[in-house]
Amino acid sequence: MTVRLLVASRNAKKLVELRRVLESEGIVGIEPIGLDDVPEFAEEPEDGATFEENALIKARSGWKATGLACLADDSGLAVDALNGMPGVLSARWAGRHGDDEANNALLLAQLSDVPDDRRGAAFFSSCALVYSAADPAVDPESSTENLVERVAEGRWAGQVLREPRGEGGFGYDPLFQPEGSGRSAAELTPEEKDADSHRGRALRSLAPALRVLVERDLSD
């Protein structure tokens, strides 16, 4: 028996990373499914002030619409010279949601006068897992109660380059050079990125909670 886990992201490349990390954790008994595999529902606006708030908004809304255990990531790049921006606005920094090229061009322009020793930045990811601990078979009314919510955060420090490098990853990866690396995040192999990335770290921290979810379901 497997537990279906709704991985609630509309970003195809992020979804690939989330699925990859889940798979590499080798959690037996989880079947990740995407938003395209469930009936469409109205997603709530990601208007939280923090990555954690937004990750919970997404995971709660997926759980509420489907009743399935739901995992969501909210992430972004916090640039020191921009006082932590783009932060939660990372996906729409240049105005149009998910336009990676425009976001990168705007960030580069904003940092054009910032010298190398002040180009520090870090990626952050909050991953949230939400499911109901109630057993609807026993108590149908209780399915909105006893919500289990687990959140984990990951950070990946580095600096913003002066021009894009590499073809891998997504978003700001071509402009981000992780600490201690001579390559941009877009020049890393998927395995190298997962090993160090904000998302890899956050999601691996949630692995014990995911194992609890599976065990709980199997013991029903």
Ligand SMILES: O=P(O)(O)OP(=O)(O)OP(=O)(O)OC[C@H]1O[C@@H](n2cnc3c(O)ncnc32)[C@H](O)[C@@H]1O
């Ligand atoms: O909300 P969902 O549907 O998951 O997809 P999204 O792309 O809107 O995701 P976020 O709201 O979490 O915004 C995250 C943005 O931060 C940037 N970002 C996050 N993780 C990144 C990574 O690993 N590499 C490069 N850029 C990243 C990128 O611009 C993303 O669009």
Ligand SMILES: [Mg+2]
């Ligand atoms: Mg989003």
